[in-house]
Amino acid sequence: MSALRPEENAPTRVAEAILLVVALALGMGGMWMVGYSIQDGLPEGFWTYSIVLAALAFTAHIVLRLRAPYADQVILPAVILLNSVSMAMILRQDLDPAGIDGANASRHLMWTALGIIVACVALFAIKDHRSLRRLTYTAMIVGIVLVILPLVPGLGREINGAQIWIFIGPFSAQPAEFAKIAFAVFFAGYLVANRDTLALAGKKFLGLQLPRLRDLGPILIVWAVSLAVLVGEKDLGTSLLFFGLFVGMLYLATDRVGWIVIGLTMFAGGAVLAWSIFSHVQLRVNIWLDALNPDLMNGPSYQLVQGLFAMSYGGMFGAGWGEGYPEYIPFAFSDFIYASLGEELGLTGLLAILLIYLVIVQRGLRHAIGVRDGFGKLLAGGLAFVMALQLFVVVGGITRVIPLTGLTLPFMAQGGSSLLANWIVIALMLRISDAARRPSALPTRGALADPVPAAANGDAIAVGGAGPVQAETEAGAGRGATPDDATQIVRGVDR
Template sequence: MRTPPSGISATRPAAGAAPAAPVADTAMLRALRRIRVPQTQRNRELALLVFAFVVNGSAVVLVQLGAAGEVDPRFLIYLGVLTALVLALHIVLRLVARDADPFIVPIGTLLTGIGLAEIYRLDVHWHRHGWAAYSTRQLAWAGIALVGAVLLVMLLRNYRVLFRYTYIFGLLGIVLLLLPIIPGLGTEANADVWVSLGFFSFQPGELAKICLAIFFAGYLVRTRDSLTSVGTRFLGFTWPRARELGPLLVVWLVSLGIIVLQHDLGTGLLIFGMFVAMLYVATGKTSWVLMGVVLAAGGAWAASRLLPYVGSRFTNWLDAFNPDLMGGSSYQLVQGIFGMAQGGLIGTGLGQGRPWLTPVAESDYIFASLGEELGLIGLFAILCLYMVFTSRGIRIGLNGQDDFGKLLAVGVSFTIALQVFIMVGGVTRVIPLTGLTTPFLAAGGSSLVANWLIVAILLRVSDAVRSRPRVVIG
């Protein structure tokens, strides 16, 4: 057996584990495997993608037959272009990331297609055509998002390079969050979360969550030792010392600042929840989660008492069916609930419901629109897709060989799950409604681009987890 080159040694296996192969032999075996062994992961991904393409195309045809009574080939051609971009991403993965997770891209494709079909259904009712149609813009943004994912997979050969720019990403995330409140950039809306550049508008908070996830991962890797230091034992938990509470309090105050300055309850909850989850994964201390829940609950209670915007959200949530509110502030919430009730167990069928009765049915209430036409069974299937997506992302992180990749994968995956919970919980009246988008489904270019960039990050991390040899360089 060959001796490893100077400066590189095989990792010592754990007790009971098989001894690690020398580096030279490991590299040779990897090369032979890539040449001779079929790409099992990519073949599995291709089979799942074919299933997703069939479902998406069938959904659009059913919408056209149900809402218009005829099949319009033009939109199917547009959808075919999007399908070609997904196949391009698949081919790129075969070339540069052969061991990437095979479930991430098909799930993202299926969710994006289902959302497109429902948005197109609403456009058919309102007779919107061309660029005025939300579905046309969603198709364009989906194409941009897929091109961005392809470029990120090709250019980010080693995701660990992001660790070097931890604080730059943190600064960029803060700048993105502050853009909507800069005079001349913000737009007139209920919440100051949009930035207008004249020819298009975007929501910088969606990209900020990725930058902050990279920052949190790098920061927690650097400071984990101090955060896990011995504290005070109380009520069965080890509570950190007061000086270790600084990062948690800073992020909590930043989240409250977003709620106060931008009237954006959703983004504030999302950022704080993401940080608490990554903090728990980095330290393994349940006390951080308990303190995070207490701070979040206390901040929400104070905001509901001091901020009229937040207070009205809580009032609509607690007393939605009050006749004095149903015709005004809680009208949207009540209409969404009635729409899902109309769908029942199996739904009215794609193109045969009346989702347009709910205001903003293509974005904030896309879940309620799908609930009316797909029924409870369809909603459960969509939630299962989200569950699989999140579980795969968390599994990628937990199987990682470095702490940065572990925290990054878990952080972005948990962000998707938390965003789904916030939106679905708001639409179904489990929690107060906030101004976020349902990932992949809702109309919104910024959200779609950000979510497909998350897909690319998870693909890169998963490829490194599966293919990287166990070596120590030194």
């Protein structure tokens, strides 16, 4: 394949710019309608919010085109659209005459700006995603430290029944949001080096290939320690997220359906054990099963019930911007922003939001298939999967498909830690997409010929149903495969 000239990539840049304009127009239109619905005029700060959002979006666009010119052109506009719509919803609650305590559009914009800046810095700092593989065990230590921090006396603090926050002076953070990124890097690095032994070594039991304990030991210890700490902090939502990441990446690495069966079995056993031991888990389950119970409606299930009433009031097409009653939903700007959006945008609006998330996840998985190295495949697949799982857990809890967990909707809920962490996830996705879409005749900016020594057991990864050798051969053949790719082709095991 011949190298593409820079001007041949111009259609991609133009398409992304057009999508950014559409995303910003929808968000600004929401803010405009909020103002005219509540104040009969443009809301205070409309032009400031609009100009800052536009400046941030196009700055990210320019940085992306300079540092990762072949990156996906859809992911950034999709995330900007989610941020813009959430900006309109939080501004609507900010302007509500009833006064919604905690809603603050300026604070949300500030954290969005910091998130975009951090993502741009990550794109500059990480020239080749494969360099992260050197940090495999460093990421493991960082992840464990992050989940333990809220338990440190004087640093952690319990809020709303969960001890998941740390406070340093006037600043607060939720470390587990960043721990999911560290664990994704660790799992990807460890699994790509031990993929064959996990998939092929060990004994069979009831038709399932069980790995040897010494091969699974390191990630099993990390998983168990993290879950034990998070359960102690009463952060069951993040516990579920980490467990799903653990099982999902094991499946991606080994292509063994048995891991899904083992994972579901372990989850069922853990859920029953947690329900029998912890009173707060029992309460969550009771709220889920019997939310309309009069004994619960005016207390523990009040938030859930008000969210359900709000979405039912919205109906198919919603009450319209500024015409709902989010003041009746506790934390309508953060934990339950999905319910407040459903009241004003209706089922149609909620489905549109879910489709935007689906596009982001689909693009992430697509680039996991397209990237040429095993570590990138696992990292991109893991990050996309954890975002999809978080979306399911949040929306499922609000709609009573599953019990509430306390997680927040990525990019939409007001919250600094969530916005910063998820923008870092997007930066990593974009960096990997650049490597996946870049013609191999063009070297990655600052690429390493062989970023880490090839694992003794091979790096081949089966993603999308192709056997390990087949997947890597197709990726490397005729594309000027790197030495790292050649090592993977030779050492892969075709099952």
